[in-house]
Amino acid sequence: MGDANVNPWQTFAGAPLVAPSLLACDFMRMGEQIAQVEAAGARLLHADIMDGHFVPNLALSPGLVASVRKATDLFIDVHLMVTDPLFFVEPFLAAGASSITFHVEAQSEPQEVIGRLRQAGAGVGIVVRPRTPARTITNLAEQVDLVLIMTVEPGFGGQKFMEDQIDKIRAVRDMVGPAVRVEVDGGINVETGRRCRTAGADTFVAGVNIFQAPDVKKAFRELQQAVQTA
Ligand code: DX5
Ligand code: ZN
Numbered sequence: 001m002g003d004a005n006v007n008p009w010q011t012f013a014g015a016p017l018v019a020p021s022l023l024a025c026d027f028m029r030m031g032e033q034i035a036q037v038e039a040a041g042a043r044l045l046h047a048d049i050m051d052g053h054f055v056p057n058l059a060l061s062p063g064l065v066a067s068v069r070k071a072t073d074l075f076i077d078v079h080l081m082v083t084d085p086l087f088f089v090e091p092f093l094a095a096g097a098s099s100i101t102f103h104v105e106a107q108s109e110p111q112e113v114i115g116r117l118r119q120a121g122a123g124v125g126i127v128v129r130p131r132t133p134a135r136t137i138t139n140l141a142e143q144v145d146l147v148l149i150m151t152v153e154p155g156f157g158g159q160k161f162m163e164d165q166i167d168k169i170r171a172v173r174d175m176v177g178p179a180v181r182v183e184v185d186g187g188i189n190v191e192t193g194r195r196c197r198t199a200g201a202d203t204f205v206a207g208v209n210i211f212q213a214p215d216v217k218k219a220f221r222e223l224q225q226a227v228q229t230a
Pocket of ligand 1: 021
């Protein structure tokens with residue numbers, strides 16, 4: 001964990017980033033698959049946390065994130081899809097999360113979550129579901145390091161990219177300026193990744209299209225190349 005009030009995302013200096021989503025791993029081969037994306041040039045991993053309440057699915061625990069932290073020094077980008085983000089901040093900080101992103105539709109008081117993350121020196125992200133308009137985050141956007149725009153309904157990997165989120169990406173980029181990262185998550189491949197990049201995204205979560213590709217390293221490199229050159 002870093003120093004309080006430091007934005008750990010600054011270590012990437014604004015470079016476009018592909019964040020492989022651990023949800024799509026073969027969990028029996030997770031260490032091997034993390035090593036593959038790391039060797040291909042990944043600088044971060046995306047970890048989806050689901051509580052079976054905010055979304056109708058369960059995924060990844062603090063214990064699993066702690067095991068990942070032991071296996072790698074990569075930045076860990078935690079995405080909390082939980083009803084009570086404040087409750088889960090401590091266990092995921094203790095597990096070694098580098099940054100934590102929470103849904104503005106969840107029940108915690110956003111200021112409390114942001115304050116706790118800042119105090120710990122972790123990155124601070126907010127995320128909106130597809131049907132939540134960009135204007136909802138106008139006041140919070142200036143207090144965070146990252147805004148995540150869901151390009152599918154949260155809860156499951158392997159869904160189809162929602163084209164109608166492109167305008168929101170543009171609106172959020174206009175709102176936050178260049179210093180805040182704009183991340184997209186869901187249905188990202190070479191083609192949708194390029195379009196999101198053109199609209200202003202700089203951080204691209206991809207699960208199935210990396211970890212379930214026939215060649216994980218090649219899939220990572222192709223997506224990275226696509227978003228770097230778009
Ligand atoms: C979905 C998760 C995503 C998921 C994306 O709720 O937030 O991170 O892993 O999966 P793909 O890239 O397979 O659409
Ligand atoms: Zn996610």
